Amino acid sequence: MTTKYAGFEEPEPAGGDEPIGVPYRGRRRTAARVLVPVAIAAVAAAGVAVVPALASPGTPTLPQVTAQQLVTKVLANRTTALSGTVQVSTDLGIPSQVLDMASQGAVAGVTGAAGAAGGSGQAKEGAANAASAGPQAKLTTLLAGDHTLRVAADGPDKQRVALVEPLAEYDLIHNGDQAWAWDSASNQAVHLSDGTGGAAAKDAKEQPKTPLDGVPTTPQQAAQQFLAGSASSSDVSVAGTVSVAGRDAYQLSVKPKQSGSTIREVKIAVDSATGTPLAVVATSTSGSTVLDVHFSDVSFAVPSASTFDFTPPKGATVVQPAQQRKWDNGIQPQPEASKAGSxxxxxxxxxxxxxxxxxxxxxxxxxxxxxxxxxxxxxxxxxxxxxxxxxxxxxxxxxxxxxxxxxxxxxxxxxxxxxxxxxxxxxxxxxxxxxxxxxxxxx
Amino acid sequence: MSRVETVPVTAAGPGAVAGPRPQTVPGFLALFRSELTLTFRRARTLALLGVLAVVPILIGVVVKIETGNMHGGDGGPAFITQVTQNGVFLTFTALATSLPIFLPMTVGVVAGDSVAGEAATGTLRYLLVAPAGRSRLLAAKFTAAMAFCLAATLAVAVSGLLIGSILFPVGDVTLLSGDTIGLGAALLRVVLISGVVALSLAGLAAVGLFISTLTGSGIAAMASTVGLVIIVQVLDSFPQLHAIQPWLLTHYWLSFGDLLRQPMYWHAVWQDLGLQALYVAVFGSAAWARFTTRDITA
Incomplete structure (x- = not known):
């Protein structure tokens, strides 16, 4: 751009960066400056694409192991204390409405009491109803979509799983003979087990674990359950190494020997140092990933004891389920939970x-x-x-x-x-x- | 056509009386100071802050009146069930309620109007006469917009705290994880969350500033900025657009709730702040590219 006015062709004094005497060329300068935001956006996009690839070296070098040794390592793994963040991504292709109803149907069919478990923590009717903070409805949500769990464990008696939700949180806390479920959205605490009282005492050994059983919420549980159950009918091989949550891990590949399964392969990343499974990825025969459970960060230090303390906050609704057995049956959202008829x-x-x-x-x-x-x-x-x-x-x-x-x-x-x-x-x-x-x- | 900030320069030697004076820090900051005063002395700004302060009052009064019917978490804004037990939660409820609409609306008005409004009223060219350069003027405009973001957040937070403590009991705060912390620690988290929310609005301020440099009409810039926030939030609600959603300006806005967990969960908050920094870099430099090369005709 040129102007007719000579005086205006002088460079600006405070802008400062233009040499004196060079004619002002607005259009060229505009073009040059527009490149700056474009370049920043490009660098950012490239950075997002490249940095994760650089940050996680895909295949750490580890000594060779056989599949047998690795499976033994996983099953013998006695890591009792860990804490970390678990990303759960499930894509079973089930419509969410069906999932909602299926879980409610299964639960109601078992307990015979309709109205159990409000889908999203909203039911608050009679005391006879299971509280909305009941574990089964919440754990059903894990069957679809992406979720973040924060887990902590210290031995068989202390576990805590927190389902991180937007502006809310759902916690399952097990500490000794106490087991609580806490739903911040409805401000409800469900006392799953207090280790006292007739029926509960009988099952005291079993009972406190129930909220955390059934649905594996850590890669460790998932892999152990899975390997123990199906190792004999599967082709197990070591498929290289991966890096999960910044730790070097072996990748264990498990494929069904039998035909007729819709699952093609289950890959389990096993921490090379401790033998703790860090990730479980299941692939369907169509090639899509149906389940991806992995630690995004993990620590094997003993979590502080206060992590497992839970007292119902002041003002929260405390629900004491009338029938402890309800939880026993209702845990698994899949129909196989209904022991009675399945x-x-x-x-x-x-x-x-x-x-x-x-x-x-x-x-x-x-x-x-x-x-x-x-x-x-x-x-x-x-x-x-x-x-x-x-x-x-x-x-x-x-x-x-x-x-x-x-x-x-x-x-x-x-x-x-x-x-x-x-x-x-x-x-x-x-x-x-x-x-x-x-x-x-x-x- | 004419570049108004260009003032005639004599071939000034070191001892010349005319020409630019040596740069001083107060001199450098004078433009920032005048922009801040200009922003916060406008009746419109004060009115916007007033409207924001009314949001918690409204929520508080409604919850107080309807306490009998509010139990059980019948949907409604986040934390609403906790408000009756602890007034501090009114702050969080108010922030969660005003963050999708009210806060971005006011920020859009201030940021969108910052350059375009001056152009519309014909004051931009006089502003450029000041020997400060356009880059510095733009930086001053952005600083003023960010100051408003902070003031707007604080207006909601402080008003929420005040009304909450008047209408409801105040004491130990139950976190999302079910843990209880003392009032002092809770107030620290209020401060922290206010800071995070204010910074979450930085990207929007930069976008508003950029739009503002594109047009000579203040209203157009404000409307486009606010409209953009609404469009982005609509896009953010479609599950089909899963792939692009982590890049949407508003995607992580409600991550401030993660600071109410025990221990605090910073992952999404850092993602939010990183995304805002990216938006500031891209749209800030775009605004700079546009504003420093544009013809100021009004």
Whole structure:
């Protein structure tokens, strides 16, 4: 840009960086300066792409081990004290509404008391109802999406798992014979076990652990449960090394020997120093990652004792579940938790869980899927009433999501296939349809 | 066309009377000082701060009146169940409530109007007559906008503390993790959270400043800045846009709640502050590129 006024072509005195006498070329300078933000954005983008790759050296060099040694190391691992942050990412391909209803349905079917466990900590009706802070509903949320857990453990008697939520937190604290669940959103504390009283005392050894059992919340638990259960029917090999949470780890690859499973491979990263599993990644036969549990930071120092202290805060609602057994049954959100009606056929990778859908009163409501969908967002005073009627609806709704196959309705997700036969038997597992049909006796 | 800040320069020797005077620190800061005074002496700024201070009052009074019906956490803003037990939580509730809309709106008004408003009223060219250079003027504008971010956050926080302590009991604070800390430690966390929230608005201030350099209409700049915040938050709510969401300006805004855990969880807070720094760098330099080369015609 040039101006007609000679005086204005002089450089600015305070800008200072232009040599005197050089004509002012606005357009060129604009172009040069526009490059600055562009360059910053480019550098930032490149940095984000490159720095993590540089920061985590993909394959640390470690001495060779055999798969056998590694499995032994994992199972023999007696790391008792650790604390850290666990990232859980689950992508089973299950619609969240179904997940909501399935968990409520399973819980209600077991306890026989409809209205248990408000989906998101909102139910607050009768004392007979399980509190919204009950573990099962919360742990069901782990089955979909990304979550952050903060875990701490010190020996078999002290554990704490905190589910980090936006502006809220859900904690499970186990300390000796005390077990608490704390839900900050609803300001409720559930006393899962106090080690006193008749029924509770009988199970005192077992009971305090229940909130943390069933659903593995640390890679350690997940891997140990998994390896102990299925090592015999799997091809186990060492697949190189990785770096997890800044620690060098061996990668253990576990593949099913049998055909018919929808899981292709489970990779377990095992800390080279302690043998603690640091990450578990499951891949489906379609190639997508369905489960990724890994420590994003971990410390094997003993957490401070106060971590495991929990006293219900002043003003919080303390719920003492009337039936301790409720928790025992309700923990596992998957239908196999219902010990009463479910049975497992097949072994290991091709295990199929079968049970009969609960048929309850209120079937006149069947077909009104509207009720089912409104109750997921529920939370009004009447929601307990609605939940009672929602069970048959959810059955219908779940069925409507499937596609008809020989012998019933198939609901297919990335890993789990569910076959609902025409006479309301449910067969579910991480297996292909023919395996389900064989289990159901179709054809 | 004309570059108004250009003043005729004589070939000034060291001893010449005319020409630029030697730079002094107070002289360098004079522009910053005048921008700060200008911002905080405007009736509009005070009105905005007043509106922000009303938010906690409104929430507090509603909670007080409706205490009988509020139990159980019937949805509603974060921490609302804790407010009745402890007035300190009114601060956190008010911050969580005003952060998505009220705070960015006021920051958008101040930042969006900072350059465009001067251009619209015809005062920009006089401002540029000051021998300070456009870069320094822009820095002063950004400083004033950041000062307003802090003042706005404090207006909400202090008003929340005051109203909370008047309407509700105040004492030991229950953290999200269920642990209880003393009032002194809780007040420290209020200060910390206010600082984090104010810094979370830095990216928006830079974006507002950049938009402000693009147009000569103050209203247009304000509206675009505020509109942008709304659009970004809408985008942030679509699960399908999962991949880009960590890059959205507002994505980590509510991470300040992580400071209410025991121990404090800094991960998301650092991500937030890092993202804000990136936005300040990109849009700050974009504003600089635009403003230092632009023709000031008004």
């Amino acid at each position: 049975k497992v056929t097949g072994t290991d990778w091709t295990a199929v869980v079968s049970f009969t859908l609960p048929t309850q009163s209120g079937s006149t409501q069947t077909g009104s899927t509207q009720t089912g969908s409104t109750q997921t967002g529920g939370g009004k005073a009447a929601s307990g009433h609605h939940r009672k009627q929602a069970l048959p609806d959810s059955t219908t709704l779940i069925k409507s999501l499937g596609k008809p196959v020989a012998g019933g309705t198939l609901i297919s997700t990335k890993v789990i296939n569910v076959l609902i036969t025409d006479d309301n038997h449910v067969y579910a597992g991480a297996v292909t349809l023919p395996v389900l049909q064989a289990a159901a006796g179709v054809k």
